[in-house]
Amino acid sequence: MRRDVTIIPLNEEELLIISSDNAGGIGEKAEDLVKTDYETLARMTLRVAIMECLSTGAEPISIILHNFSGEKAWDLFVRGCEKLLAELHYENIEISGSSETNFDLLQSNIGITVVGKVQKRKLKIGKTPPDSKIAVIGKPLVGVEVLREESMIAPLTLFLKLIGYAGVYECVPVGSKGILFETNLLFPNRKIEEHHSDISLVKSSGPSTCFIVTYKSIFENEIREIAGNLFFSID
Template sequence: MRDVLFLPLTDGRELAIAADGSAAVGEKPGDAVYAPAETVAYFAARVALMELLSVGAEASAVILQNFVADDRWEALCRGIERACHELSLRLPVTGSTESNFSTVQSALGVMAVGTVAAERKRIGVTPEGAKFAVIGRPLVGPAVLAHPQWVAPLSLFVELLASPSVYELVPIGSKGIYYEWMQLLAANGRQGRACACPLPLFASGGPATSFLISYDRAAEGALRKQAGRLFFPLFAER
């Protein structure tokens, strides 16, 4: 199922929680990938917020767990605020910093919290006959910074989220396209099937540089135009 936790509140509404973490990516001697703290937080926030919004929830706050250093808190917050800005959100940020001990590798966690009306959850709403596509390329590690032109912009994510022609959106994480495709089918009560796509099906999607969509086949031309070269069709094999 989707990487979002739902907890019942009142009046048919539910608390929705999504999270992402990052380790060994940053500016410390032991990090495997070098990246500014602001950039690392941006991509972690991007994942958590995309997961939250994609299920139909309204975001309310962001929680930051900073295991980098006290003096990186502001930079990390700037990264989160950048992601929020690109998603047209203004959210409070709270959290905690490990200030008792220093680390040789960077690490952080970002949690996005919001609410959703139970009947408006955007899960399992893809009808028979829908088509599928991946928006953006799955990238991980240094490739994320080296190929920004293939990272699906959050502005495009927002546009497709609002499109009546798009049924579901699923951020693609470290388990890859095929895994998310199988999860989407299962959520809609369908048997898992093989699929074909111009992109590698089992490569890590890293910090959700791409996402899967199900959509109305009548709108394919408009969606292709909207996404441009970031549109990669995904076909179910018979």
């Protein structure tokens, strides 16, 4: 199935995984549509890119930051990225990048690229059988909802735990195209409709506030217990 990553063979055993995300009109400038501090903006933007990378089974090795919000925003963006990396115990990953300092844009903008590596045999793409169980962890949130309903955002530590959990086939981050779009990519021959869950399957999930997990049915109770009130089944 398709994923939002670029896969480049390094050698006979390893693959390079490149993922990215960006955000515009969100930040501390007067013309921004959603107001939030730059640390939070960087953390949530990196969240999406690193989830895409991790979902393939890769280990991140480099973060590249693209700053279009002014020179003063750089340190705040880096600090936000460092906080997220510390949460995942990736403190040693170097952050590099560049700032647009020739022109002062009216709205805040940021882009982040994550580079990772994975052994070919450990690549977690196309591992889901057609009869596997499906659930969503977390609630799809976008814009100010991300700030107001933070408790319903799937923690990255939970995402990382389920990626390597026994009985789990794949964990797929959900972005602006919604849950249904991603499930239809996972299951092209399985008819999944909007009414098959207690949450909206077509709503944007903003900075990947939720993710899809596919798993063996015998592990459902364990996964439900781990995810708690963030678990939403898809029938």
